Amino acid sequence: MKKETGKEYTIALVAVGLGLLAGALLMLVTGNNPILGFIYLFSGGLMNIERIGNTLATATPLIFTGLSVAFAFKTGLFNIGAAGQMLIGGLCATALGLTLAWPKPLLLTVIIIASALGGALWGLVPGLLKAKFNVHEVVCTIMMNWIAYWSVYYIVPAYFKGAYLETESRRIPEAASLKVKWLTGLFNGSYINLGFFLAIIAVVVIAYILERTTLGYELKAVGFNRHAAEYAGIHANRNIILSMMIAGACAGLGGAAFYVGYASNMQIGVLPSQGFDGVAVALLGSNSPWGVFLAAIFFGVLHSGKGFMNAMSHVPPEIADSIIATIIYFSATSMLIEKYWGRIQKQLAGKGKTDLPLAGEEEFKEKVGGAS
């Protein structure tokens, strides 16, 4: 068991290394100094307390969407609809924030619950169609993404139009924002907000559900082998629907964290990239809640540092997205890495003339760590 976890870490590290390498190549091709570029990229995300706060705030929606994708994946479902679920969660949060004039603690509680419910509803449809009609959840969630996109596109200007721009909602009042004074002050006025703590709670809750409850056991059993699970008396259909709803709820909370936490109004005509980044986060975190957490923080650094890097070195900010996309490609093709990893491990074991495979593993991990 221990060995398997080691393998997952190795794959993740190699994928990250290859992604950074691709980023370096891209910088070289466009005539920039990659070492300097990376220094700016990482210092842009981690240089001072304010930037660290921004990094955590950027990572917050990614934690939620990563959890969403990872949770569905445990039941053998591919939730590529986190973007749409996030939009609907954000729409619910924004709508309530702009309508209700309640005291902050009460309003925030309602907003958080509503955004989770909105996301869960958007996950319920694919879950239901998968369970009842065997409609493939990938196609279904893609359609749900665009239904969410166009719904927001027409609902926001119709009911919550901003004062000057047609393409965004009004600013939400202070009472509806997840930003709180003490936290903003603590991080020197950064974007960090209560959403980050909500995300940590979500990680703990999801980890608890997966590892310690009957529900989690059943969900995973359905994911491993639906037919075997049914034979053992588990209602596969109910579990599929539940799994998609919980995944949707996670992404919906991500919508609240982004639209009433990080941002303070809602733009139309944008499918949030965090939804697709969530796939990368889940993959890199090998679908475990705490792995998702770490992967999201890493992507948060890339995303929040790219602006600073762009300002200092003329490397276009899309470098961060390119690196993330490369990482997800190499995670998808992890077979290749596994194959070479096995080969290298064998060679190292042969050279050291030891029967302990763990020695070779340690050595390789060090090398990979050095390369990335």
Place this chain on the structure above:
Amino acid sequence: MWWSLVEQIFPYAIAYTVPLLITALGGLYSERSGVVNIGLEGLMIVGFFTSAFVISRLESMLPGTAIWLGLLLAMIAGALFSLLHAFACVTLNANQVISGTAINMLAGALTVYLARHMTGSGNILIMNGLIRRNIPVLSQIPIIGRLFFTQTYATTWVVLAILLVSWFLLYKTPFGLRLRACGEHPQAADAAGINVYRMRYIAVLISGACAGLGGAVILVTYSGEFNGSVAGLGFLALAALIFGQWKPLGILGATFFFGLASTIANVSQAIPALAKIPGILLKNFPYIVTLLVLVFFSKSTQAPRAAGEPYDKGKR
């Protein structure tokens, strides 16, 4: 009054349909061979970018030919980019949906990265797109002439020709039969002496070329500017592929339906007779219809049976 409205809308609907049609057609090749390609959106962006880059560089030197060169290179770039997908899905047996997602993200980020490096803003403008032309003689036919043969883009006819050739290729030649066999039962195809891996590579490359052309058509017809996004048209093409039940003629009908709905939604504000239909319904219509079609045909779906599954030689 209604008739003049139809005549007004029709050219726009066709212009909007064509990129969808060619991209969905690309998806047809890929899925018929057993490889799900949700990277169509990204491949369209690659074609969109390549054509904008080529045309903006060459149009002052080679007016006229630059556009066609741009279309050609967009197809080649799309095919080359789809190699990444083919390598992951066919050679490495990777999860096709994850690979497709990576293609989408990579294409979006990489093209804007390069465009921003070149122009600063990340947008690439071309000075001249294609010119709409009337087809001689045919445009004189009453009714049909006005709708189909006046004010047409040359690319529309190219794409329709590709549709015709594709139908012939897929349903009337040994190559098409083999390609479809790989998507239905690859083990059986392999037993019959077909190289499943090669077939799937070819199919994915064709889908990349078609999607690349789709992106380029957007540029030279109604857009005129690369802006880093095709606004979900690749996913809409995927929906059309399903709505058309994986058949060339079905795809033609589905894409035209979607093109018309989108056009009506886009112009409804300007035309009072259409303003009554809420835009939210028109824009969501293609996606809701696709979901309904999936539900209705869930028992008798025409989807290639092995689509989405990596080919495992040892499996029975």
